[in-house]
Amino acid sequence: GENVEQHPSTLSVQEGDSAVIKCTYSDSASNYFPWYKQELGKRPQLIIDIRSNVGEKKDQRIAVTLNKTAKHFSLHITETQPEDSAVYFCAGLNQAGTALIFGKGTTLSVSS
C-alpha cells in the first residue's frame, strides 16, 4: 500500500533561518500532496498543498516543491519565527486515491 516517509523527525533552527522538511512517497499514482501544521494541543491545519501538475507553489514564507520522478516533495519555510514552532505533517493519497496517508511528523523548534 501507500507509504509516506518524512524526515527529519525533529528540526531545531534559529529565528530567521530557513527550515526544510522532506517527504517521499511510494505510489506513483498519487497526485495530491498537502502539508499540515499542528500546534501543541491543537488540531492539524492545512497550510499548503500541491498537485502533480505543478512543480512548486508558494504562499508568503512557505513553499512546497514536488519532484514526481524522484517521488519526493518538500516544505520550505523561510525567515522562521517562534510561532512556526509546531509539528508538521506531509501526506499523500492512499493507493485507491480515496484518503490521505500521513507521514509521522516533524517537530520544528524555532528559538529566538
Place this chain on the structure above:
Amino acid sequence: DAGITQSPRHKVTETGTPVTLRCHQTENHRYMYWYRQDPGHGLRLIHYSYGVKDTDKGEVSDGYSVSRSKTEDFLLTLESATSSQTSVYFCAISESWTGGYTFGSGTRLTVV
C-alpha cells in the same frame, strides 16, 4: 467552530467496554474520516466514509467499526476497548478526495 465537532472531548473507559465517538459536521461535506494519533506514529487512518452508508477501512481498522446514517454524523465504535486503543482520535471532513481536510478538535480516549 470550523463546522466540525467531536464528542466527547475526553473519555476514560475500562478494558472490554464498548465506546462510541461522535463526529458532527455542519458543512454538508461528502467525505468524513477517522484518524488516531499516537506519539511516533503520526496520524493513522482508521475508517472513512464517502457518503451515507458508504464506508471503507483504513490502515488500522481492526477493533473499530463505523456508521454513517446521516450526512452530518460519522460514528466510530470501539467494540471492546483495549489499552492499545488509548489515543487521541481525530475526525476530518473534506469536499473531495483531493481537497484539504478540516479536522475536529479531537477526542482523548484512555482505556484503563
